[in-house]
Amino acid sequence: MSEAQLPLNGAVTGAGVAEWTPDSWRSKPVKQNPEYPDQKALAKSLSELKRLPPIVHPREIVKLKQHLRDVARGEAFLLQGGDCAELFDYCEQNAIESKIKLLLQMSLVLIWGADKRVVRIGRMAGQYAKPRSSPMETVDGKLVPSFRGDILNGFHADERDLDPGRLVRAYHHSSATLNYIRAAISSGIADLHRPLDWGLGHVRDPALKAKYSEAVNFLTEMLRFMHTVGADKTEKLDTVDLFTSHEGLLLEYEQSLTRLLDNPSHTPSPASTTKPKEYYNTSAHFLWIGDRTRQIDHAHVEFFRGIANPIGIKVGPTTPSADLLALLRTLNPSREEGKITLITRYGAAKVASLLPGHIRAVEDSEYARCVVWQCDPMHGNTQSVGGGIKTRAFSDIFSELQQTLRIHKDQGSYLGGVHLELTGDAVTECLGGSENLDEDDLSTNYTSFCDPRLNEKQALELAFLIADHYRC
Ligand code: PEP
Numbered sequence: 176m177s178e179a180q181l182p183l184n185g186a187v188t189g190a191g192v193a194e195w196t197p198d199s200w201r202s203k204p205v206k207q208n209p210e211y212p213d214q215k216a217l218a219k220s221l222s223e224l225k226r227l228p229p230i231v232h233p234r235e236i237v238k239l240k241q242h243l244r245d246v247a248r249g250e251a252f253l254l255q256g257g258d259c260a261e262l263f264d265y266c267e268q269n270a271i272e273s274k275i276k277l278l279l280q281m282s283l284v285l286i287w288g289a290d291k292r293v294v295r296i297g298r299m300a301g302q303y304a305k306p307r308s309s310p311m312e313t314v315d316g317k318l319v320p321s322f323r324g325d326i327l328n329g330f331h332a333d334e335r336d337l338d339p340g341r342l343v344r345a346y347h348h349s350s351a352t353l354n355y356i357r358a359a360i361s362s363g364i365a366d367l368h369r370p371l372d373w374g375l376g377h378v379r380d381p382a383l384k385a386k387y388s389e390a391v392n393f394l395t396e397m398l399r400f401m402h403t404v405g406a407d408k409t410e411k412l413d414t415v416d417l418f419t420s421h422e423g424l425l426l427e428y429e430q431s432l433t434r435l436l437d438n439p440s441h442t443p444s445p446a447s448t449t450k451p452k453e454y455y456n457t458s459a460h461f462l463w464i465g466d467r468t469r470q471i472d473h474a475h476v477e478f479f480r481g482i483a484n485p486i487g488i489k490v491g492p493t494t495p496s497a498d499l500l501a502l503l504r505t506l507n508p509s510r511e512e513g514k515i516t517l518i519t520r521y522g523a524a525k526v527a528s529l530l531p532g533h534i535r536a537v538e539d540s541e542y543a544r545c546v547v548w549q550c551d552p553m554h555g556n557t558q559s560v561g562g563g564i565k566t567r568a569f570s571d572i573f574s575e576l577q578q579t580l581r582i583h584k585d586q587g588s589y590l591g592g593v594h595l596e597l598t599g600d601a602v603t604e605c606l607g608g609s610e611n612l613d614e615d616d617l618s619t620n621y622t623s624f625c626d627p628r629l630n631e632k633q634a635l636e637l638a639f640l641i642a643d644h645y646r647c
């Protein structure tokens with residue numbers, strides 16, 4: 176079916192496929208959905224959200240779609256990163272700036288290594304809802320509801336009741352964060368000629384240090400040269416795009432920010448195949464469906480099939496290949512290139528046995544060269560140490576990434592990007608890396624309220640290692 180024949184919402188008409196509306200998900204079984212006791216307060220929050228303006232604009236969403244089409248074609252690389260659970264408290268200048276700078280710095284290393292443009296997406300400005308494996312947990316000997324992210328309840332044990340007022344607070348924190356991202360970028364935080372702090376003092380291994388120094392010297396020289404010849408004055412080099420993303424978990428919130436808006440790429444002509452208006456989820460540029468909510472006949476997939484945004488699907492050891500194709504056919508019936516990013520997360524021990532089958536299922540189907548393959552080397556590598564501290568070993572993270580790069584090469588497909596949990600701060604949540612953090616170091620600065628993140632040195636090191644893969 177051509178795009179022109181599709182109904183407005185992108186759903187396939189005919190036997191078995193009902194019409195899509197922003198609330199058609201409500202007729203399906205829904206996982207991880209909150210049961211708010213105070214329905215009146217919920218209705219008040221939702222009606223306020225529906226009135227508030229979009230957080231992102233369709234023009235920006237369409238721009239990201241064009242970038243992701245280039246990634247699917249193997250012409251660009253996608254770097255996506257940020258906190259596992261973003262807190263309202265992270266909405267402050269330093270935390271936002273340090274994440275922007277880290278993503279920029281990593282992307283410079285990747286551009287140098289892969290010799291490709293890098294598309295940047297932050298897990299920022301809205302990553303407030305978390306899926307949980309258990310609804311209750313024990314805190315200080317007391318059984319309390321689990322922390323489900325700042326958009327639902329508070330981390331402190333006495334704030335665990337669901338509070339619909341948090342939906343509106345999430346909107347405002349998301350908007351304030353994105354406002355500052357935009358302000359910082361347009362004011363030159365990303366100027367490539369600014370001296371960057373590459374401090375490699377922590378790298379103990381002399382061979383690694385020599386390798387990283389080579390890259391840093393090259394990049395510093397290149398930036399200096401561009402500054403000397405004035406090449407850094409062009410608009411293209413003075414600013415970078417940074418798009419936002421989060422897991423589209425809380426459908427009440429996502430629905431309220433989904434609007435029928437003009438498609439900026441529509442040109443009114445009889446030959447045009449684009450639709451004049453589409454449903455854009457204006458809460459973020461990119462949204463993904465998590466590992467726990469991607470059931471084909473459930474509410475999240477139903478909601479996602481109607482929005483025009485580019486979307487991600489987490490793919491793991493529990494994803495049958497047949498489901499993968501069913502998801503692509505439901506979520507992207509018109510086979511738009513780059514519309515879907517498959518975010519694979521198996522764990523270092525399982526990736527070699529599972530990824531090739533998933534690649535073949537997609538690349539031997541009508542979706543060949545249509546998706547972005549992205550590696551999330553974090554979520555299959557979580558472990559507990561020393562009485563229940565959640566951590567991840569840098570060596571496992573790197574191993575999954577390295578195996579993923581090699582498997583795609585062997586299969587003739589293209590690994591288009593990485594999806595990382597990281598922070599610009601000097602946290603001690605993941606083991607290893609060139610600082611060689613061990614179990615005793617974890618307590619030094621463990622501040623994550625959910626999954627362990629790479630600190631700025633570990634994240635940069637991973638970028639160096641990916642660059643090294645491409646240059647060898
Ligand atoms: C996450 O990205 O924080 C997450 C919960 O991942 P997954 O759905 O892959 O487990």
Ligand code: MN
Binds near residue numbers: 259260554596626
């Ligand atoms: Mn996580």
